[in-house]
Amino acid sequence: MAKPVSIEVWNPSGKYRVVSTKPMPGTRWIRLLTDQDCRVEICTEKKTILSVEDILSLIGNRCDGVIGQLTEDWGEVLFSALRRAGGKAFSNMAVGYNNVVVGAANKYGIAVGNTPGVLTETTAELAASLSLAASRRIVEADQFMRAGLYDGWLPHLFVGNLLKGQTVGVIGAGRIGSAYARMMIEGFKMNLIYYDLYQATRLEKFVTGMSLLAFSIYNCISGLVSSYGEFLKANGEQPVTWKRASSMEDVLREADVISLHPVLDKTTYHLINKERLAIMKKEAILVNASRGPVIDEAALVEHLKQNPMFRVGLDVFEDEPFMKPGLADMKNAVVVPHIASASKWTREGMATLAALNVLGKIKGYPIWSDPNRIESFLDENSVPPAACPSIVNAKELDDCITYCSCIPQPQPAE
Ligand SMILES: NC(=O)c1ccc[n+]([C@@H]2O[C@H](COP(=O)([O-])OP(=O)(O)OC[C@H]3O[C@@H](n4cnc5c(N)ncnc54)[C@H](O)[C@@H]3O)[C@@H](O)[C@H]2O)c1
Numbered sequence: 001m002a003k004p005v006s007i008e009v010w011n012p013s014g015k016y017r018v019v020s021t022k023p024m025p026g027t028r029w030i031r032l033l034t035d036q037d038c039r040v041e042i043c044t045e046k047k048t049i050l051s052v053e054d055i056l057s058l059i060g061n062r063c064d065g066v067i068g069q070l071t072e073d074w075g076e077v078l079f080s081a082l083r084r085a086g087g088k089a090f091s092n093m094a095v096g097y098n099n100v101v102v103g104a105a106n107k108y109g110i111a112v113g114n115t116p117g118v119l120t121e122t123t124a125e126l127a128a129s130l131s132l133a134a135s136r137r138i139v140e141a142d143q144f145m146r147a148g149l150y151d152g153w154l155p156h157l158f159v160g161n162l163l164k165g166q167t168v169g170v171i172g173a174g175r176i177g178s179a180y181a182r183m184m185i186e187g188f189k190m191n192l193i194y195y196d197l198y199q200a201t202r203l204e205k206f207v208t209g210m211s212l213l214a215f216s217i218y219n220c221i222s223g224l225v226s227s228y229g230e231f232l233k234a235n236g237e238q239p240v241t242w243k244r245a246s247s248m249e250d251v252l253r254e255a256d257v258i259s260l261h262p263v264l265d266k267t268t269y270h271l272i273n274k275e276r277l278a279i280m281k282k283e284a285i286l287v288n289a290s291r292g293p294v295i296d297e298a299a300l301v302e303h304l305k306q307n308p309m310f311r312v313g314l315d316v317f318e319d320e321p322f323m324k325p326g327l328a329d330m331k332n333a334v335v336v337p338h339i340a341s342a343s344k345w346t347r348e349g350m351a352t353l354a355a356l357n358v359l360g361k362i363k364g365y366p367i368w369s370d371p372n373r374i375e376s377f378l379d380e381n382s383v384p385p386a387a388c389p390s391i392v393n394a395k396e397l398d399d400c401i402t403y404c405s406c407i408p409q410p411q412p413a414e
């Protein structure tokens with residue numbers, strides 16, 4: 001018998017029972033559910049990571065849908081329990097869903113939602129912040145100041161790396177990887193090399209498009225230049241270049257700053273290991289805001305010890321919430337606790353998308369056709385479309401996909 005967990009209830013007489021395993025930012029997500037006849041139960045247990053038993057207790061005997069977190073183990077046990085309770089949907093409040101065994105959800109006919117798009121720029125900004133913090137040794141310097149060690153300007157004090165004109169490498173150039181690449185190219189005039197299983201057409205177009213736009217504007221004004229490279233040169237700057245690498249090793253060898261943005265799956269587990277660290281430049285910067293196990297963290301600690309000029313910026317860790325022994329002592333590592341998507345707007349938007357995934361399945365709405373264009377769900381001043389923003393197993397469940405945004409709007413509950 002599972003131990004009861006504490007909850008807070010909204011709209012107790014609601015027809016559909018929706019459980020959220022954590023309080024989530026904002027109140028719009030609660031309103032969207034209660035307006036559609038849902039009773040919302042929010043787990044208020046103090047402990048950070050809920051066990052499978054805790055969640056079983058939350059699901060109980062009758063539950064229409066659950067909004068959960070990336071720290072939870074969603075597999076056979078929970079999906080079978082949710083099915084028995086009459087549930088239709090689970091949504092992670094996250095874009096990554098490596099904590100979910102999608103095959104088990106398919107087996108029990110449960111839809112699995114995630115929250116793409118709303119966190120793209122916020123996560124890319126954190127990766128950019130880590131790139132800067134690591135390259136300019138900001139955390140080390142801050143600690144030095146607070147320790148009262150600063151006794152005057154020195155030519156060698158906290159010398160780091162200049163980004164301008166260096167090469168940024170992106171591994172996994174999807175939504176976040178591409179947004180990060182654009183920030184580093186535009187912000188610091190870095191050259192780009194990327195590796196992905198697929199061509200990042202939008203990113204390539206952006207770089208080329210930017211070049212052409214700048215080129216045409218400059219050309220109109222001066223009539224002097226024939227390429228973006230020349231445009232930059234004419235301004236006394238190095239031209240920006242980009243290329244798609246045919247192997248990940250090419251990125252590791254060539255780039256000065258490398259940021260990891262792939263999904264975590266069998267192909268990306270320990271993508272960065274001892275051998276691959278060894279081929280990186282001795283003074284390279286490595287950033288990870290994807291998932292911890294993409295890096296063999298024990299090998300990374302050894303590499304940091306052997307190569308004091310090699311620096312990392314980490315938002316995620318192999319055994320969260322823990323760090324591998326030795327990492328916390330490394331001055332050449334900047335570490336933050338999985339906060340890449342932590343801006344108010346983004347977290348409230350993630351809660352909204354997760355709630356709408358669950359609500360949409362309960363109401364029998366179709367699936368939104370393009371999870372990269374979810375803005376219409378986030379506009380606080382309008383009723384969101386009657387669709388599930390992003391269901392990762394829609395195909396497996398034979399769900400109906402909507403290709404039109406002009407679909408009927410949901411009506412308030414009577
Ligand atoms: N730290 C955080 O708080 C945080 C926030 C958001 C997302 N994330 C992580 O970032 C990941 C990416 O999010 P996204 O929205 O950009 O997803 P996305 O699907 O748009 O991009 C992932 C990219 O990884 C590529 N990829 C897959 N396998 C690969 C491989 N073996 N080698 C190279 N590339 C490979 C894919 O082709 C895709 O382009 C999420 O799955 C999540 O785990 C972390």
Ligand SMILES: O=C(O)[C@H](O)CO
Nearest residue numbers: 093094095096119341
């Ligand atoms: O996958 C995700 O969405 C993050 O890790 C949390 O924002």
